Amino acid sequence: MNETYDLRVGESHIEVHKFHAGTILVSLLFAVVLQSFLPVYISKAGILDLPLLITIYFGLSRRNPSSGLLLGTIIGLLQDSLSKTPLGLFGIAKTVIGYLASSIGARLDTEHPAARFALTAAFFVLHQGIVILIQKLLLAQPQSWFTMRMLVACLVNSTLGVFLYYFLDRLRKS
Amino acid sequence: MVGLPSRHRSLFLLIGVVLLQVLLLAVQIKRDSQGRLIRVWTVSAVSPVERSGAWGIGKIRDAWRHYFALSDTARQNEQLQRENGELKLEIMQLQGKSAEADRLASLLNFKQKQAKVPMVVARVIGSSADPNSNVIYIDQGQRDGIRRNMGVITPEGVVGKVIESYRDASQVLLVTDRDSGVGAMIADSRIQSPVGGTGEPLLNMKYVGNDDEVAVGARVVTSGMDRIFPKDLPVGVITLVKPGGQYKQIRVKPSASLEKLEEVIVLLTTDPVVLKQEPAPQAGNTSTAPAPGNSKPQSTSTATTAKPTDKRP
Numbered sequence: 001m002n003e004t005y006d007l008r009v010g011e012s013h014i015e016v017h018k019f020h021a022g023t024i025l026v027s028l029l030f031a032v033v034l035q036s037f038l039p040v041y042i043s044k045a046g047i048l049d050l051p052l053l054i055t056i057y058f059g060l061s062r063r064n065p066s067s068g069l070l071l072g073t074i075i076g077l078l079q080d081s082l083s084k085t086p087l088g089l090f091g092i093a094k095t096v097i098g099y100l101a102s103s104i105g106a107r108l109d110t111e112h113p114a115a116r117f118a119l120t121a122a123f124f125v126l127h128q129g130i131v132i133l134i135q136k137l138l139l140a141q142p143q144s145w146f147t148m149r150m151l152v153a154c155l156v157n158s159t160l161g162v163f164l165y166y167f168l169d170r171l172r173k174s
Numbered sequence: 175m176v177g178l179p180s181r182h183r184s185l186f187l188l189i190g191v192v193l194l195q196v197l198l199l200a201v202q203i204k205r206d207s208q209g210r211l212i213r214v215w216t217v218s219a220v221s222p223v224e225r226s227g228a229w230g231i232g233k234i235r236d237a238w239r240h241y242f243a244l245s246d247t248a249r250q251n252e253q254l255q256r257e258n259g260e261l262k263l264e265i266m267q268l269q270g271k272s273a274e275a276d277r278l279a280s281l282l283n284f285k286q287k288q289a290k291v292p293m294v295v296a297r298v299i300g301s302s303a304d305p306n307s308n309v310i311y312i313d314q315g316q317r318d319g320i321r322r323n324m325g326v327i328t329p330e331g332v333v334g335k336v337i338e339s340y341r342d343a344s345q346v347l348l349v350t351d352r353d354s355g356v357g358a359m360i361a362d363s364r365i366q367s368p369v370g371g372t373g374e375p376l377l378n379m380k381y382v383g384n385d386d387e388v389a390v391g392a393r394v395v396t397s398g399m400d401r402i403f404p405k406d407l408p409v410g411v412i413t414l415v416k417p418g419g420q421y422k423q424i425r426v427k428p429s430a431s432l433e434k435l436e437e438v439i440v441l442l443t444t445d446p447v448v449l450k451q452e453p454a455p456q457a458g459n460t461s462t463a464p465a466p467g468n469s470k471p472q473s474t475s476t477a478t479t480a481k482p483t484d485k486r487p
Binding site: 032033035036037039040041043046047048049051064065066069070073077078079080081082083084085086087088089090091092095096099102103134138139153 | 183184185187188191192195196198199200202203212213215216217220223224227228231298299300301302303304305307309310311337338345347351353433434
């Protein structure tokens, strides 16, 4: 099997990346464990959303909406089960993000750091929007739509995403 | 999926997966269940990793404190005699360990003073995967007798309560979480009001009327009315008092250092207990008379058996 292949969208060719065996699983578990573990030692690390960054990266790289949304579902449910939130809160949000990231990845070339920063910021805002919407509509929990913490988190996560994606690019099959 | 155009398959899959999860949410809300089985699997899978991670980080931190962090000192010591250098290294190693020893000694001291109250000391091994919730994981679980709704404290004050216990780990909701609440009262005036988390570092004292006298710096202690925490445990110190609509707006700084918790004490009972009182520290600029509750010996057991009615209407 070819290690990379092309999606033909209109006149453009977008490369679909494959990864070494177990890369996605290990990255997924690593992100969830770190997300739960890191804030114990670095309280400011609570602002990070590593599972979201992993969902976005593999969605954009794999460019298959079905696998993207399933990956988002798994990561989201794992994150839910390590939180006190009801199962499905992060599950739904990350399912949608996984789907959208893969769909956008199949249409746009998202290798440039600036594009990645902008996409991560947009997905972060959308993710927060979905989470807050579910909390307001389904769980009847009062939440504010915008906080300064959210803005800072968006910028921090987007910046970290650019570096993290660069590192994850090294794990691709060349 | 057979018969669907391929470009629509993923969209139908998305709708299906989202609907399933909405149903899952609905079931949890309706039955007040929290998908315990999935959580047990995940926590069982993750807590050993976190436990070994905590161990590894402890070792790295020790190595850092005991060796690498001394690189500047080592450079300065290059001109000193070898024996002198070795002695300094040894002193630094002892200093590194003394901080941990102090913490553990304070926990042990507290535990020995409260010998009649069943409690267990646990190490913090993880926190919530949700950045917006204030939850920690500790390395003791059902095997050590920990159950839901048990109080979690440090010698400095209230930390939170156990909201889920697994075989070898437990999940603790910190008092700063917005879903958290503690039956509390102001130590000096004995005005009772629940204290709740806001998701921020400061707590909120909710139902103190505008007519009540409250001073910044006053100590807030547990009232025992929630039947989770014994009476007169430190909760925090009032840092802000403002008049509100019907009740005062009162902010409380938690006594326990929740930002840097490493070890905690779990009270192994959900029955009312009475702790031996520590000598109360002098409150900052509180100008009122000494707290009646603090000057008395333990006469608090009756209050802890009362029903939790400390919410003012």
